[in-house]
Every structure is written in structure tokens, then in C-alpha cells.
Amino acid sequence: MTKKWCISILIVAGLGAALRLPKLDLRPMHGDEAVHAYKFGQLLEQNYYRYDSHEFHGPTLNYFTLISAWFAGVKTYAGLTEFHLRIIPVFFGVLVVLMPLLLAGALGKRAVVIAAGLTAISPAFVFYSRYYIQEMLLVCFTFGAILSGYRYIQRKNLVWALLTGLFLGLMHATKETCIIAYGSMLAAFALTRLTAGGCSVKDVKLSHLAAALGAAVAVSALFYSSFLTNPAGVVDSLRTYSTYFNRAGHNALHNHPWYYYLKLLLYNKAVTGAPWTEALIVILAAVGFVAAGIRNRIAGFDQRLVIFLAFYTLVMTLCYSLIPYKTPWCLLGFFHGMILLAGIGAVVIMRIAPKMLVRVIIGIFLFVVGIDLLLQAFLANYVSYADHNNPYVYAHPTRDVFLIAQQVEEAADAHREHYRMPIQVICPNGDYWPLPWYLRRFNNVGYWNDVSDNIAPSPVVIAAPQVEQRIIARLYEGAAPGQKNLYVPLFDRTIYLRPEIELRGYVTKDLLDQMQRLSASGDKR
Amino acid sequence: MLNRIFRYSVGLGLAFGLVGILFVVSCKKAPQQAPPATPKKSDAPKAETAAPAAKPAPAAPKADANAPAASAEEKHPDGWELIPLTLPKPMFVGTPQSFQGVTNLEKPLGKPRATFYAPKGTVNLAAGKAVKSSDEEPIIGEIEMITDGDKEAADGSYVELGPLLQHITIDLGSPCEIYAIILWHYHKQARVYFDTIVQVADDPDFINNVRTVFNNDDDNSSGLGTGSEMNYVETSEGKLIDAKGVRARYVRCYSRGNSSNDLNNYIEVEVFGKAVQ
Numbered sequence: 042m043t044k045k046w047c048i049s050i051l052i053v054a055g056l057g058a059a060l061r062l063p064k065l066d067l068r069p070m071h072g073d074e075a076v077h078a079y080k081f082g083q084l085l086e087q088n089y090y091r092y093d094s095h096e097f098h099g100p101t102l103n104y105f106t107l108i109s110a111w112f113a114g115v116k117t118y119a120g121l122t123e124f125h126l127r128i129i130p131v132f133f134g135v136l137v138v139l140m141p142l143l144l145a146g147a148l149g150k151r152a153v154v155i156a157a158g159l160t161a162i163s164p165a166f167v168f169y170s171r172y173y174i175q176e177m178l179l180v181c182f183t184f185g186a187i188l189s190g191y192r193y194i195q196r197k198n199l200v201w202a203l204l205t206g207l208f209l210g211l212m213h214a215t216k217e218t219c220i221i222a223y224g225s226m227l228a229a230f231a232l233t234r235l236t237a238g239g240c241s242v243k244d245v246k247l248s249h250l251a252a253a254l255g256a257a258v259a260v261s262a263l264f265y266s267s268f269l270t271n272p273a274g275v276v277d278s279l280r281t282y283s284t285y286f287n288r289a290g291h292n293a294l295h296n297h298p299w300y301y302y303l304k305l306l307l308y309n310k311a312v313t314g315a316p317w318t319e320a321l322i323v324i325l326a327a328v329g330f331v332a333a334g335i336r337n338r339i340a341g342f343d344q345r346l347v348i349f350l351a352f353y354t355l356v357m358t359l360c361y362s363l364i365p366y367k368t369p370w371c372l373l374g375f376f377h378g379m380i381l382l383a384g385i386g387a388v389v390i391m392r393i394a395p396k397m398l399v400r401v402i403i404g405i406f407l408f409v410v411g412i413d414l415l416l417q418a419f420l421a422n423y424v425s426y427a428d429h430n431n432p433y434v435y436a437h438p439t440r441d442v443f444l445i446a447q448q449v450e451e452a453a454d455a456h457r458e459h460y461r462m463p464i465q466v467i468c469p470n471g472d473y474w475p476l477p478w479y480l481r482r483f484n485n486v487g488y489w490n491d492v493s494d495n496i497a498p499s500p501v502v503i504a505a506p507q508v509e510q511r512i513i514a515r516l517y518e519g520a521a522p523g524q525k526n527l528y529v530p531l532f533d534r535t536i537y538l539r540p541e542i543e544l545r546g547y548v549t550k551d552l553l554d555q556m557q558r559l560s561a562s563g564d565k566r
Numbered sequence: 567m568l569n570r571i572f573r574y575s576v577g578l579g580l581a582f583g584l585v586g587i588l589f590v591v592s593c594k595k596a597p598q599q600a601p602p603a604t605p606k607k608s609d610a611p612k613a614e615t616a617a618p619a620a621k622p623a624p625a626a627p628k629a630d631a632n633a634p635a636a637s638a639e640e641k642h643p644d645g646w647e648l649i650p651l652t653l654p655k656p657m658f659v660g661t662p663q664s665f666q667g668v669t670n671l672e673k674p675l676g677k678p679r680a681t682f683y684a685p686k687g688t689v690n691l692a693a694g695k696a697v698k699s700s701d702e703e704p705i706i707g708e709i710e711m712i713t714d715g716d717k718e719a720a721d722g723s724y725v726e727l728g729p730l731l732q733h734i735t736i737d738l739g740s741p742c743e744i745y746a747i748i749l750w751h752y753h754k755q756a757r758v759y760f761d762t763i764v765q766v767a768d769d770p771d772f773i774n775n776v777r778t779v780f781n782n783d784d785d786n787s788s789g790l791g792t793g794s795e796m797n798y799v800e801t802s803e804g805k806l807i808d809a810k811g812v813r814a815r816y817v818r819c820y821s822r823g824n825s826s827n828d829l830n831n832y833i834e835v836e837v838f839g840k841a842v843q
Contacts, residue, residue: 236574334574348574359582513683517745517811523777525811527746529680550682550808558796561673 049154050142057138057161060418061131061170066123068426069438074173075475078126081106082118082481090267092274094281100264101215102175105129119482123173130177134170137181141381143188148385149341156384159322162411163380164418165306168433169370171422175216176370180377182211183222187353190226191346193249194239202249206256213257214264217281221360222374229353239345297367302358305369306376309432317417317432319376321410326354326379328386347385354378369435429540438475441536445503445544446479448531452501452548453483455555461485463499467492467508472542476503494519501531502547509545516547529553649684649838651748654717656802668758668825670784672796679803684745684838691738692817692837698735698770701727705829709734717834719754719802729828731761731788733820735770736835744809744839747779749819752831753800759830760797761788761822764807766814777814780807788822804834813842 070078081103084090090103109125110116141148141156148156160166170177186208193201212219233239265274309317333344333351357375361367387407394400425431427440449464456462464486466473473488480486487496492511498519504512516528531546531553538544548556697709706726712734716723727734744766751759764780765772781793798805817837821830 334578355578513685516683517685520811522743522811522813525745527808527810528683530683533677533680547683550806553680557675558672561675 046145046150049150050139053138053142053154053157053161054135056158056415057135058131060161060167060415060422061134064423065127065131065171067423068171069440069442070123070475070478071172071174071437072474074126075478077102077173078121078478078481079118081126082121085110085116085121086118091271092265092267092277094277095284098175098217099213099215099278100267101178101211102129102173104264105178121481126173127171130170130172130174133177133181134166137166137170137177137184137377140181140184140188141384144191144346144381147191147343147346148381149388152342152384152388154384155387156381158411159380159383159414160377162415162418163319163322163376164317164414164421165319165369165373165376165433166380167418168421168431169373172370174370176373179212179215179219179222180373182208182215183219183374184377186212186222187226193253194244197244197246197249199249199252202246202253203256206253207260209253210257210260213261213278218371218374220282221357225353225357225360225375228356229349229351232352233345233349237345237348295368296365299362301367302362302369302372302375305372305432309430314430317421317430319414319417321407321414322376322380322383325383325386325390327382328390329382329384330355330386332386332389333382341388342385347382350378350381350385354382369433436539438539439537441544442475442479442538444532445476445536445546448546449480449483449501449503451556451560452531452552455552455559456500458485462501463487463497465489465496465499465502465504467502467504467512468544469505469507472505473503473538476538498526500526500549500552502528503531504545504547506543506545512547526551649682649688649746651681652717653804654719654750654753654802654833656753668797670782670796671758672798674799674801679806682746682806685840688745688838688840690836691742691744691839691841692736692835695739696737698737699725699727700731700733701830704728712736712832712835715834717750717802717804719752719833724752724831724833727830727832729823729830731820731822732830733818734832734835735772735816735818736837737770738815738817738837738841741768741813741815741842742837742839743811743813743842744779744817744837745811746838747807747809747817748804748834748836748838749807750802750804750833750835751800751821751824752833753802753804755826757800758797758825759800759821760824761820762795762797762805763788763790763793763820765790765818765820766809766812767816767818768814770816772816772818775814777812779809779812780805783822788820790820804836809837809839811839 076097080090080097084103084107090100092100106126106129109128110121113125115121115125138157138160141153141160143153145153186205189201189204189208192198193205209223212222261278262275263269265278266272267274303323306319306323308320329347330351333347354375357378361371361375390403391400394403421431421433426434427437428434429437453459453462460482461484464480464483466476466480466486467489469490471488471490477486477488487499489496492508492515494515498516502512502516513528517525520526526549528547529550531548536544536546692713693715695713697712699709704725704727707722707724709725711723711725713736725734747764749762749764751757751762761783762780763778763783765776765778767776768774778791778793780795781791782795782797783790783793786792817835819832819835823829824831
């Protein structure tokens, strides 16, 4: 291992970690993150996990988070912080940065260092490495499967076959969309065989294939059965596909046009400031894609691997683009393929440049655009992390959730029952996430879709505006004369859970007075 | 090389074709319907994950959280609203200095006080109502000024009663459900009025069914009971008192001098509620 190579590894690892690790609690928890946190809380406290074939995806995120909780000594849901949760996708995100380096022998050191560097600074990859969802784990396991499969083809070794199976099983245990990756890999393998020859299915030993499949099934079954405590989970992991096929085409809520992902990557005009774009990666990927097809042999590259990556990326991009149901984080799978091709493309460009001067100019240009990507990554994660101008911010809570949490905490400090203080959260259609995460320390919070006449009003109520009439009626008509508390607004200004989704807070005047006295005296319990 | 390009192009075409076939085969014929509006980013992120079951409130029996309240519109035909308050001009700005000798003093809010929620139709029941005073000959002003709607601190807007413990009583005319009382003593300068006690009763002599809704007499020097409320500095916002929806016809306000002198002042008293049917 040369000194230059070590320095390269350190730089990309350092960049990747430096962009992903700091201030994991800065961005408000997305509703999806908060739901996953809640599910993980059940696993942590009650050792309970049951795969739900309708929602919440696979179990690996939950089980890997146990490691983080164990290291931190956290045993309760209330004791968790954003760090304990988000460190898991950060870890896998940094792994994804480093993994291309394992292909140095097949793609050349320059190409893999560029690919690793682009992964480190890609705003999309940095943003979703700090997101407590399954996406980064899926990308990591998918690439692990490709890496292991490639190694197996080179060496026909049982260990690599088992590792391939392991990663394939982990993919399945992570998210149902793994079948898109499976299909893309198979299609790419077939198309590579067609266009460039090489290893065929006949070359794979049956025993190795069986071992790989066995490993995949075993790993997947282990997770879906909640480590053998729920065998039905394995069946559910297959039954789920009817839900997801239906959702892919018939859920209008997240339907977007075919060019949605490409638009996200290529150009997003911000209301203020410079546009968001990762066009450099897409353009370099296109260069790598074309180079794979037209060049007889690219020196230093395993041509078949390059063609495989090209077809894999293309098929996956097509699949995701054609599926009507789209959310921004789903682009990571095919975008990772693009980044690998971009590394190749950058090297090809430098090689075909006729003169040294041209190479220098291209190099400077690539460097400058790389700096822009780095700046975008910083802005997306540390400045505009909850700003709807950020293309990766999708149906995201505003920073007002912090204010909600703070006000409720102050109310609890002032209330005699503190964290047992009753709180009601009333939002139609259960549209109150991520509030359960921010109110996790409170033992007496009720979440409702509508006002109930059977429940006495709480000293603190948080609700959607459309139920305000019924809430206030309940607040006053529910109690006897002489026992009706006067309610005042909890917040000094209009509060939004998400852009245009307003929430209102109601607190008894007595409690607000006590809060204000405590605040003025600086006296907190 | 041409062979390579040809084979690559065939591969590309097959890739497109394969994906296309998969989508054609898997697409079901959906009924004709209008295309959905382009969703805004504010739409609920329900599709990826849905909320797990809500935790019930343990202290009370849980109704079906998914069912809307039965006949909600029939039970609550009246609307409810934030009660807007017309406040007088502030006569001093900034945080008043500490008051020597005044203990148990509430620190200033530093921002406007929130208004309150009440049933639609809640009105100031005291407006224009008859007022009586323990001091039948006020030093300044007329007793009727206390319910005349003028909340300014200018000369000619306030009543000045004699020293020691004094009170004023407002007759609402009929039994009423009272949600809030707002009290302005005097706010031309920063003052604290002592032993501020507000009571309600069913009779004008305050014998029957007397209830105390506010009391900051922490040493029971006025003999009406020890209060738990704090002393406060008078401001143009007045003192908002939670009357807990008590039912009464008469409202009485006591005070025993202030931080500047021994006299007692009133600019206005507002009583928000609804007449009992």
C-alpha cells in the first residue's frame, strides 16, 4: 500500500465523516424517522419487533440501532437522542464512501478515489446519510453484493459466494425495493454477457450457488422472524410485495413525473441563492457510460465490470424513473451507480485530453465544480436542512417542532406532575408526526384523530386548526362551573408542523402564569 | 470497435425493452379519472410509513380515536373564538425598577400578554352596569367610570378611593357564567396595588355563595383569607384573572393602597362571560 494511496483513503474517509457526523440533532426529525424511532423504541424496551408487511420496511435498521444503543448504555426510548439513531446511517454512509476503494484493482486507483470522493461530497449522499431511514443501509448492502459477486467471479471462492448471499439477504431484510436492485443486477449481468462475454451462469458452481442462496435466505429469515421469535414474519416478507406493487402505481400522494429524479440531480432553482445541482456527477457518469460502450478496452479497467455497472445503473435509473411513486431518497441506489461511472468518466476524460494544458484545465474545472458540490453538501446539511428550497427536503417538519418541544418542556417544568403532565395531541388522519419523538419523555400523552367527549381536557393541548372549534367547546363545556380553566394560546406566533400545515397550542392560564414565573426567575426544576 | 458499439447498442435497446415490457405487463388498467393535482411538499408523508397506534391517555377511558366525536356539530352549535381585547395606550415603557419593600412580586412578562379563548358570544358583561363602592365619596372621579369602557390612564379616566381596604361591587344584572375578569387599577405610572382580591357572589352583600377568584394577600392582612397569587405591576394590559366559569351575579374587587401611596384607584373592570339561560 503506497503512501499516496493511504493519504487518499484518509482524505476521502475524513471528508465523508466530517460532512456526515457533526450536529446530528440539528435537523428536525422527519415523520418517517420519528416512526422508525418509535418502532425501535419498542424493540429496545420490550424486545418486540414484528415485521409489518404494509408499512415501515425491513428490520435491519432497527436491529443495527441496538448496537448504537448498547454502546451508549441507553435502555429506554425516552433516553434515546438523534445521535443514537442517526449514527447508524452515518456509519453505513461512510462505508459507502470507502467501499469503491475495494475495486481499485478492477477500476484503477484514480477512478475509485474519484468515485469515493464524489460519494463523500455528494449533497444527496451526505443528506441521506444523516437520515434515520433504510436507504443508506440498502445502498451499502447492494454495493456489498456487487463487490462480493465480482470477487466471486474472479476467484470462484466459496467465501465470496457466501458473502454475496449474505449481502443479498441483508438487502432483502432492509427494504422491499431491493427487488429493483436484484432485477437490475440480473439484467446487467445478462446484458454484459451478451455484449462482452465473460462469466456465464454455467461457470458458477451449483454448490456455491446453493450456498449463496442459502446464506441469503438464512440472513433474511433471521431478521424477518425477529431472530426466530416470529416465523410468520418470513411469510410476510414475501406477501408484502402485493402491497408495494399496488403502492408503486396507485398511491397518488407521492406520484411524480418520470424526470423527477433527473431534475433533482441536474438542476433545482432555489428561490434565493444559487441553484442546487449535482450535474457534474451525472455528466461524468454519462461519459463513463459511453466509454464503456465504445472503447474496446480502457487501460487499467476491467471492461466487463464497467459494462456491468453501466447497464446496472441504466436499468435501475429506468425502473425508478418509470415507477410513478417517488420520494427523493429512492434515487440513492441508481445514483450510486452513476457515481461509480463518474469516477471512470473522469479518468477517461483526462486520458483522452490531447494536451497536458487541456488536462490541467479540465482538472481545475473538475476541482472547482467539486468544491461547489462540497459547498452544496454543507449548505444542504447545516444551513438549509429544513428549507423547502433544498431539493432533498421533502414533506419535512419545520424548525417549529423544536419550539413546540421547548414550550411543552417548560409547561412540564411548571406543572406539579412534570413529565406525567397530561398532554393531548389532536390531528386528523394521525398527521402529528414527528411530535411523538419530541414528546417521548412524557408518560401521559394521548394522540387523537379527533376530539373525544370521553377524555377530560389536558392542561396542554396541541392540535390542528380544523379541530379548534370542537376542542374549545370541549375545554369549556366539559367542566362544571367554577372548574372551567381559562385557556390561552401556548405559542406567541403561528406554528407550522410542516410548511402550510399549521398547529395550534392551548394551555391553561394558570399553567402559563406558572411557566412565566419560572422563566422570569430562571428557576427550573 | 464497431462490433463493440453494435453489441452495446443492442444491449441498450434490450435494457430499455426489458424495463418497458415489465412496466406494461405490471400496469393495471386504471379507471379514467382526472389526474391528481401536483402535490406540494407540505403533503403528509403518509405513504412511506404510517403512524403506529396512538398511546392512550392512561388516566381516562379511551374513546375510539379513529371515530370522530358523535354529532359534534349538534352538541356544539356555537362557535368558539379568541376574545379580542381593546387595550389602552401604554403610559410607560420598559421594565419598571424593583419596588422597595414589595415582596412576592411577579416579574414583568417582557412581551404582550396572550388573549384567551371563550365561547362565541362571550361579552363584557360589566359594560355600563351599576357599580357600588365602599367609599361612597371618591376623592377623584365617579364610580360609574369603572364600567364606562374608558381604559386610558389619563386624568378624568380613573376613580380614586380613600386609603386602607376599599372595594367596588359590580351588579351584572342577572346570574352569569364568568370566564375572565380584567382589572385596571391605574397604569399612568408603574405601581403595585396590595391585597388585590376579587370575589363573586349571588347577593350584593356578599353573604351567599361567596367565591374568591383572585387573592394576592399573602399575609391575610385584609382578613379575607391568605392568597397564593403574586403581587404584580400595573400595566396598560390590565390584570387578566381566570374566573373558572363561576356563576354569579355580583363581582367585588378589593385593594389596600399601592406602592406609591395609601389610596386605591380603578380605571376599568371588564367581566367576560355569558348570561345563564
